[in-house]
Amino acid sequence: MSRYATSHLMWEVTRDGELAERFRTDPDAVLDGRDLTEQERTALAEADVRALFEFGIHPFVLYHFALRLAGSFSMPFVQQYIGRLQGLTIGDLET
Numbered sequence: 001m002s003r004y005a006t007s008h009l010m011w012e013v014t015r016d017g018e019l020a021e022r023f024r025t026d027p028d029a030v031l032d033g034r035d036l037t038e039q040e041r042t043a044l045a046e047a048d049v050r051a052l053f054e055f056g057i058h059p060f061v062l063y064h065f066a067l068r069l070a071g072s073f074s075m076p077f078v079q080q081y082i083g084r085l086q087g088l089t090i091g092d093l094e095t
Helices: 001-014 017-025 027-031 038-045 049-054 061-071 075-085
Strands: none
Touching: 001 017, 001 027, 001 038, 001 061, 017 027, 017 061, 027 038, 038 049, 049 061, 049 075, 061 075
């Protein structure tokens, strides 16, 4: 597993609106050719923030990735995001 490769892709999606739109419509095409495990590919394609958090993705990167995919900030987004992470504790936050 490559935490760096996963985080880097997530940050690219966060920073690039065109890439984010391509990711929303065809995540597999964006993930092709990336140095990712099958578990990372699945978690990214499904925007599974809980799994990504458990892989050790930094909360800052994770939040902004989820926010970009959601399209904009809203209270329902925040409630859903927090609900998906309920019960987890912060572990290793190396960058």
